[in-house]
Amino acid sequence: MITRRTATRMADGRELIYFDDSEPYVSGGATRRLDDPRPLPDRFGPEPSLPEMRQDPLTGEWIPMASHRMNRTFLPAADSCPLCPARPGAAYSDGEVPDTDYDVVVFENRFPALLAPPDGTAGEAWSVDGDPLWPARTAAGRCEVVCFSAEHRASFADLSPRRARTIIEAWADRTTELSRLPGIRQVFAFENRGREIGVTLPHPHGQIYAFPFVTPRTRLMLDRAAEHRARTGRNLLRDVLDAERRAGTRVVLTSEHWTAYVPAAARWPVEVHLAPHRDVPDLPALDDAERDDLAAVYPELLRRLDRFFVTDDGAPIPLPYIAGWHQAVVGEGRELGRLHLQVFSVLRAPGKLKYLAGVESGMGAWISDTTPERIAARLQEVGR
Structure with a gap:
């Protein structure tokens, strides 16, 4: 199966990748919209505020701490879902995908629990309160969103084998690329589905976490x-x-x-x-x-x-x-x-x-x- 991969950047510097299986995009006859007209500030700014992680001395587990996630989008209406494609003719404001349609799209999470410094390194290490009992580090991983379909009310079970195959290609691509990042120890692709699970965006999508540690x-x-x-x-x-x-x-x-x-x-x-x-x-x-x-x-x-x-x-x-x-x-x-x-x-x-x-x-x-x-x-x- 042929899938076309097209990468670009959002206005705030986050990476966005289209995975196309339909024409005219898969053959290169047309290209998805690659510019992002939103007036978004650089995600790092002059003084980057990065999530940290602390090690529990009783279990050895690393606990990421990302306080900026407290205010992330929660159960928006279908006409304002940031994972839907941009509406034709509408002013592009808060949506994450600049084009008016897509097959499968992957982009860096706006509210990541794990985020590497802008220089791509594994970040700093320190001790909480200066005590070596509590090691701490920059939570230098990466969190991505995978939109399975442009249709807001679809589900993975509804997808055709062709579209499911494209998602598999996207998972494989991202596993390869994320595994190459400095300090990454584990790549986990997953989907949360249903309000009972705690899903905050009902649009059909999954996530990929690249962890800087092996999960418990x-x-x-x-x-x-x-x-x-x-x-x-x-x-x-x-x-x-x-x-x-x-x-x-x-x-x-x-x-x-x-x-x-x-x-x-x-x-x-x-x-x-x-x-x-x-x-x-x-x-x-x-x-x-x-x-x-x-x-x-x-x-x-x-x-x-x-x-x-x-x-x-x-x-x-x-x-x-x-x-x-x-x-x-x-x-x-x-x-x-x-x-x-x-x-x-x-x-x-x-x-x-x-x-x-x-x-x-x-x-x-x-x-x-x-x-x-x-x-x-x-x-x-x-x-x-």
Whole structure:
């Protein structure tokens, strides 16, 4: 599949990239609007105010602190959504995309939790209150927004395989580019969908975070994978996929190159993992056949999830979810990773959310409200 990539800059210096799969843009017969007429100030200004991160001495976790995010846009009306394309003939004011249409577009977040200094370095390091017990650093990563469609009321499940394929190309492109930035240790592409999840912009979009540290969940997974490798000589995620396919009871969808399954120790009310059959570390490592297959399998999985719950009269309830790509880290520990997608929801029944209990929030001791087999049985049922 041919996708045209066109990069430009916004008025405040942020990067914006169009990924086109439609004519006349994909062949180069026309170009999206590349100028940004907004009178935006430089995002850094004469004295840059950068987000910082502090290390918790009790867990070793890094905690980014970005106070400027307190005033970010919250649930705007459809006619003022900053992720929609500019309206033809209207004065371009606060929207993020200067053109009146697009296929897929990626741009730097205006309210990032992670932001590298303007010189592109990893930034400064210091100690809070001058005490070495509390190390602190510039949160020198990068946060990007990926708009899946120009249509405000669309969803990923609605997309054609061609458009889903373009998004896969964008994810792979950004994973490659962001992994090359100084100090980046992990790239995480994800989508939050639904007000119940805490989505502030309902336009169909996802995000990509390039972290300057390995996230806590990934660190735990790497430790377990390292133990498994030392004990067996094998890749833990490979063995998990093989075991799920052998058992078959929790497999909900399979294709030539991909298998979706409910993990045997699923913790969320609805949770599915989607993994490639071939061992690959990340999205850029997928070949064309695997990407084509994914562009058909992933939307089908999301459509099944949207039928998981129904109203009293049988109408499907769109599922609020978080979908995130687990990819191999950058640098040390990369050989232990294996690409897979995790999709989960906080909805445990129509109109009822799973709120974390005290032992879950306070101690990280999870209690499931269902069983993986029940989740899998429902997803198998709605796929018939």
